[in-house]
Amino acid sequence: MASDRQMKRFQWVLLFGIVVVAISLRPAVASVSPVLETIRADLGLSYTALSLLTTIPILCMGAFALTVPAITDRVGRERGVFWGIVLITVATGIRLGSRHVLVLFGSTLLVGIGIAVTQSLLPSLVTEYLPGRESFATGVYTASLTVGAALAGGVTAPIGDLVGSWPAALAVWAVLAAIGVPLWYLSWRWAVRRKPASDDGGDRVRLPWRNRWAIVLTLFFGSSSTMFFVVLAWLAPRYVALGWGASHAGMLLSAFVVAQLGGNLAVSAVGDRLSDQRPLFALMLFSVIGGATGVVIAPQFVPWIWAVLLGIGTGGLFTLGLTLPVIYAAGPTATDGLASMILGGGYFIAAIGPAAAGVLLDVTGGYTAAFGGLAFLSVVLLAVSMRFEPGRETVTVQVSERSGRDRV
Structure with a gap:
C-alpha cells in the first residue's frame, strides 16, 4: 500500500x-x-x-x-x-x-x-x-x-x-x-x-523509410501539421493587413489556439470508442476547409468562427496523427520506430508550409493563395484519410539482435 x-x-x-x-x-x-x-x-x-x-x-x-x-x-x-x-x-x-x-x-x-x-x-x-x-x-x-x-x-x-x-x-x-x-x-x-527499478534495455529500430505505407502516414502527418503552422504564422498578420490592431489580431490567434484544445479533447473523448476513425478525420478536415475558405472569401464576416473552425480542425488532426503509429504498430518497439519516422519526417514536411505561404505572399501580394492552399490541401488529405480503414497493412522494420524483428 x-x-x-x-x-x-x-x-x-x-x-x-x-x-x-x-x-x-x-x-x-x-x-x-x-x-x-x-x-x-x-x-x-x-x-x-x-x-x-x-x-x-x-x-x-x-x-x-x-x-x-x-x-x-x-x-x-x-x-x-x-x-x-x-x-x-x-x-x-x-x-x-x-x-x-x-x-x-x-x-x-x-x-x-x-x-x-x-x-x-x-x-x-x-x-x-x-x-x-x-x-x-x-x-x-x-x-x-x-x-x-x-x-x-x-x-x-x-x-x-x-x-x-x-x-x-x-x-x-x-x-x-x-x-x-x-x-x-x-x-x-x-x-x-x-x-x-525497471529494465531500460530498449531495442533500437531502423526506420521504415522504404515502406510505401509508412511514407503515406508520414506525408499525411506532415501535411496536416503544416496547416497548423501556416495558420499559427499567418492568421494574425492576415488580419493586421485588413486593418486590425496587433493586440486584436493576437486575441484572434489565441482563439484559434484555444479551439485547438477543443479538437484535441473531442478526439480524445470519442476516438477510443470508434473502431473506424475515418469519420473523425473527415470531420476535422471539413472544419479546416470551412475555416480556410471563410478567411479567403469573407474574412471580416465572422472571423472568430473561422479561427475556431481552423483551431478545432488542426487540433483534432494533430491528435489523430499521433494515433497513427499506435493503430499500425504491433508492439512498443515497433511503435517507437514508426513514431520516430512520422514525427521526424513529418516536421520536415510541416516546415514547408509557412515558408511556401511567405513566398506566395511576396509573389501575389495577398493572402488568398496561402489560405486557399490550405483548403485545397485539406481536400487532398480527405481523400487520403479514406484509406485509413481498420486492419490496414502493416510495416516491417528491423530491430536490434536482442529482440529480432518486430512489425508495425
Missing part, C-alpha cells in the same frame, strides 16, 4: 514538471505572429524571410525527433529536457537584441534546437515514468502546449504596446521558461530517486 502511494506521488510530481516544461515550449514560436507585421515594417524584411521565424523551429523539431536515441545515450532523457529548457530560456532572452537581424534569426535557431530537444524527449519520459497513464499524461501534455501558445498569442502584442518594444515583448517569455528550469530540475530529481 505504501509502495502504491509512493508510486502515485512520484508520478504526480513528475507530471507537474512535464506540465511546467510543456507550457514553455510554444511561446517562443507563437509570440512572433502577433508582431510579425511590426517586425516587417521595422526591419524591412520580406514575407519569405519572416516565414523563417516559424520554419526554422519546425525544421529543428524534425531533425531532433530523429536523434532522440543519440541524445538519450549521451546525457539521458531527464538531463536532455533540463538543458533543452535552459537553452530556450537563454535564446528567448537574447531576443531583447532582435532589432539586429542576425540576433533575431540566431536566437530563433537556438530556440528551435531547445524546443526540439525537449519536445522529442518528453513523450518517452511519459512512457517510462507513467505506465498505465499514458493517455491521461499525453492529454495533459497537449493541453499544456496549448495553454502556452494561447498565452503568448494573446499577450505578446499588448506587452509590446505597453513597453513600446517588440523585441522586449518577444524576450519576456524567457521568464516563463526560466521558471520551468528549477521546477523541472527539482521534480525530476525527486521523481528519479523514487522511481521503481
Whole structure:
C-alpha cells in the first residue's frame, strides 16, 4: 500500500514538471505572429524571410525527433529536457537584441534546437515514468502546449504596446521558461530517486523509410501539421493587413489556439470508442476547409468562427496523427520506430508550409493563395484519410539482435 502511494506521488510530481516544461515550449514560436507585421515594417524584411521565424523551429523539431536515441545515450532523457529548457530560456532572452537581424534569426535557431530537444524527449519520459497513464499524461501534455501558445498569442502584442518594444515583448517569455528550469530540475530529481527499478534495455529500430505505407502516414502527418503552422504564422498578420490592431489580431490567434484544445479533447473523448476513425478525420478536415475558405472569401464576416473552425480542425488532426503509429504498430518497439519516422519526417514536411505561404505572399501580394492552399490541401488529405480503414497493412522494420524483428 505504501509502495502504491509512493508510486502515485512520484508520478504526480513528475507530471507537474512535464506540465511546467510543456507550457514553455510554444511561446517562443507563437509570440512572433502577433508582431510579425511590426517586425516587417521595422526591419524591412520580406514575407519569405519572416516565414523563417516559424520554419526554422519546425525544421529543428524534425531533425531532433530523429536523434532522440543519440541524445538519450549521451546525457539521458531527464538531463536532455533540463538543458533543452535552459537553452530556450537563454535564446528567448537574447531576443531583447532582435532589432539586429542576425540576433533575431540566431536566437530563433537556438530556440528551435531547445524546443526540439525537449519536445522529442518528453513523450518517452511519459512512457517510462507513467505506465498505465499514458493517455491521461499525453492529454495533459497537449493541453499544456496549448495553454502556452494561447498565452503568448494573446499577450505578446499588448506587452509590446505597453513597453513600446517588440523585441522586449518577444524576450519576456524567457521568464516563463526560466521558471520551468528549477521546477523541472527539482521534480525530476525527486521523481528519479523514487522511481521503481525497471529494465531500460530498449531495442533500437531502423526506420521504415522504404515502406510505401509508412511514407503515406508520414506525408499525411506532415501535411496536416503544416496547416497548423501556416495558420499559427499567418492568421494574425492576415488580419493586421485588413486593418486590425496587433493586440486584436493576437486575441484572434489565441482563439484559434484555444479551439485547438477543443479538437484535441473531442478526439480524445470519442476516438477510443470508434473502431473506424475515418469519420473523425473527415470531420476535422471539413472544419479546416470551412475555416480556410471563410478567411479567403469573407474574412471580416465572422472571423472568430473561422479561427475556431481552423483551431478545432488542426487540433483534432494533430491528435489523430499521433494515433497513427499506435493503430499500425504491433508492439512498443515497433511503435517507437514508426513514431520516430512520422514525427521526424513529418516536421520536415510541416516546415514547408509557412515558408511556401511567405513566398506566395511576396509573389501575389495577398493572402488568398496561402489560405486557399490550405483548403485545397485539406481536400487532398480527405481523400487520403479514406484509406485509413481498420486492419490496414502493416510495416516491417528491423530491430536490434536482442529482440529480432518486430512489425508495425
